[in-house]
Amino acid sequence: MLKTRRLYKKCVFVFTIILSIFLFYKSAYSEDTFLIKCMKIAESRDPKLIVAYEQVQLAKSRTVRAARSLFPQLMIQHTNTKGKSATATDISGYEYAGESYGLKASQALYEGYRTRGSYEYESMMITASQYNYTKTREELFSKIKLAYYEYLTLKRESQSLGKAHEVVVSLFDKVKKEYKAKAISELDLLEAENFKDRITDMYEAARINYNFSIKKLVNLVGIIDIKDVNVEPLDMLSDNVPEISFTLDNLMGLVLTNNLDVQTAKIQSEMAEMKIKINRSKVIPKFYVEGFYGRSGEAYTTEPLTLTASWNVVGKLSWGLWGNSLEASYTQDKTDPKTIIDASKRIDTQTQDIKLSILDDLGYFVDTKESNVSFDQTNADYVETLKTKRLDTEKAYNDYLSSLNSARTLKKEIVLRERKLALMKKKNALYEVQTVSLMEEAWKYAEAIASYAKAIYQNYSSVTEMEKLTLTPLR
Numbered sequence: 001m002l003k004t005r006r007l008y009k010k011c012v013f014v015f016t017i018i019l020s021i022f023l024f025y026k027s028a029y030s031e032d033t034f035l036i037k038c039m040k041i042a043e044s045r046d047p048k049l050i051v052a053y054e055q056v057q058l059a060k061s062r063t064v065r066a067a068r069s070l071f072p073q074l075m076i077q078h079t080n081t082k083g084k085s086a087t088a089t090d091i092s093g094y095e096y097a098g099e100s101y102g103l104k105a106s107q108a109l110y111e112g113y114r115t116r117g118s119y120e121y122e123s124m125m126i127t128a129s130q131y132n133y134t135k136t137r138e139e140l141f142s143k144i145k146l147a148y149y150e151y152l153t154l155k156r157e158s159q160s161l162g163k164a165h166e167v168v169v170s171l172f173d174k175v176k177k178e179y180k181a182k183a184i185s186e187l188d189l190l191e192a193e194n195f196k197d198r199i200t201d202m203y204e205a206a207r208i209n210y211n212f213s214i215k216k217l218v219n220l221v222g223i224i225d226i227k228d229v230n231v232e233p234l235d236m237l238s239d240n241v242p243e244i245s246f247t248l249d250n251l252m253g254l255v256l257t258n259n260l261d262v263q264t265a266k267i268q269s270e271m272a273e274m275k276i277k278i279n280r281s282k283v284i285p286k287f288y289v290e291g292f293y294g295r296s297g298e299a300y301t302t303e304p305l306t307l308t309a310s311w312n313v314v315g316k317l318s319w320g321l322w323g324n325s326l327e328a329s330y331t332q333d334k335t336d337p338k339t340i341i342d343a344s345k346r347i348d349t350q351t352q353d354i355k356l357s358i359l360d361d362l363g364y365f366v367d368t369k370e371s372n373v374s375f376d377q378t379n380a381d382y383v384e385t386l387k388t389k390r391l392d393t394e395k396a397y398n399d400y401l402s403s404l405n406s407a408r409t410l411k412k413e414i415v416l417r418e419r420k421l422a423l424m425k426k427k428n429a430l431y432e433v434q435t436v437s438l439m440e441e442a443w444k445y446a447e448a449i450a451s452y453a454k455a456i457y458q459n460y461s462s463v464t465e466m467e468k469l470t471l472t473p474l475r
Contacts, residue, residue: 002182034233038221039141041229042278045222049091052133057315059129059191063122072107081298089102095301109289112281117342134471135260140220142468146461147217153457154210156236157450161203164446172440178435188436195439197303199386199446206450239409239455244400244463246472251393254470259389265382272375279367290314295421328354389469396465403458410452 043049081098108115175192178184218226226233246254255262291314297306318327329352421441427433467474 098298100296112284399462
């Protein structure tokens with residue numbers, strides 16, 4: 001029942017991941033073909049993602065190996081023997097030859113939980129490696145999205161500041177003419193020059209950061225030039241920043257069920273618990289059976305070699321007695337006597353063997369302690385990971401709310417400053433407003449543009465972070 005419930009939870013989680021990724025692409029990026037293309041290119045080229053995929057395949061191979069232990073071990077055996085035998089009357093010896101061939105098999109009849117537990121443990125390794133693969137891919141996608149949003153943000157910022165810079169430079173030329181005409185003081189000239197330098201610095205910084213954002217994006221995607229994507233990117237991020245339809249409580253619930261770090265920590269705790277079960281099975285008696293069936297025989301080289309049917313069965317008991325070990329076996333060999341001529345030939349043999357080793361398995365105590373400590377550690381890691389991811393989610397949600405409010409406020413401020421700047425330009429043309437004041441207003445307008453671009457980027461990046469933490473498309 002527990003295994004069925006665990007399998008059901010695993011299927012639900014995998015289905016949630018697949019559905020989330022499908023909706024993620026359909027809802028968030030159905031119109032942005034450039035971003036989708038970047039993700040596909042990066043997914044096919046990223047070295048860490050390729051290694052993560054190979055780890056999944058390795059875990060599957062290990063599971064197949066563990067499953068093989070549940071079935072009988074079969075071996076085809078063939079033996080040739082040559083030698084000499086001495087007699088009491090002739091110690092020089094007589095040459096003889098022997099041959100044996102047949103099928104040998106061994107099977108564990110009862111091993112407690114060791115073989116089955118090993119198989120389930122390796123099956124959990126598949127799940128853990130799949131979580132790691134998905135996590136690696138989502139982290140790659142998240143980095144690409146953030147780099148893409150930064151690229152669009154800085155592109156818009158550099159373009160807007162470039163236009164503002166041109167306006168301020170032309171106004172500064174006008175201020176210099178006014179100073180030559182002695183219409184303004186030297187202090188006004190210095191103030192105007194300060195405004196011009198500030199906007200120049202802002203524009204140069206935005207231009208440098210914009211060029212660097214292109215390099216960052218192409219490096220993450222794994223291409224040489226942004227044109228290699230063969231799709232045109234968007235001109236800018238949308239001004240109309242939509243709200244997400246999830247509350248903070250909704251996100252906290254999604255962290256518990258969907259977060260890959262939390263799920264990985266949980267499966268590691270279950271794996272540690274499985275190790276405890278496997279180690280406990282060492283004190284349970286284990287029964288094995290081995291058998292051989294074939295043909296064998298021996299004869300002097302002066303006589304024809306005749307093979308006869310033979311078989312043997314071996315029953316074994318292995319018991320770990322808390323640091324000691326007990327082994328017992330019972331063997332029966334049988335040979336078809338029809339073709340046996342030598343009366344000394346043994347045709348039916350029973351052998352019993354019992355061995356008790358004292359303190360030969362002290363590793364049992366070490367393994368028991370190690371598995372218990374590992375279980376406690378993984379449980380502590382699970383609790384700590386859940387707390388950390390929930391705090392990260394709350395921080396990202398708070399950043400989202402803050403950036404959303406800032407973007408709306410700054411958008412209104414930009415509209416206000418655009419109108420005020422247009423009015424001051426008209427008044428400046430009529431000499432009702434000084435050019436220095438107009439330059440100051442242009443600088444404030446440029447600052448509002450830069451602040452608005454940063455708020456938009458912060459909003460998109462915080463939503464991206466929440467989507468990575470919950471593995472759910474949020475808008």
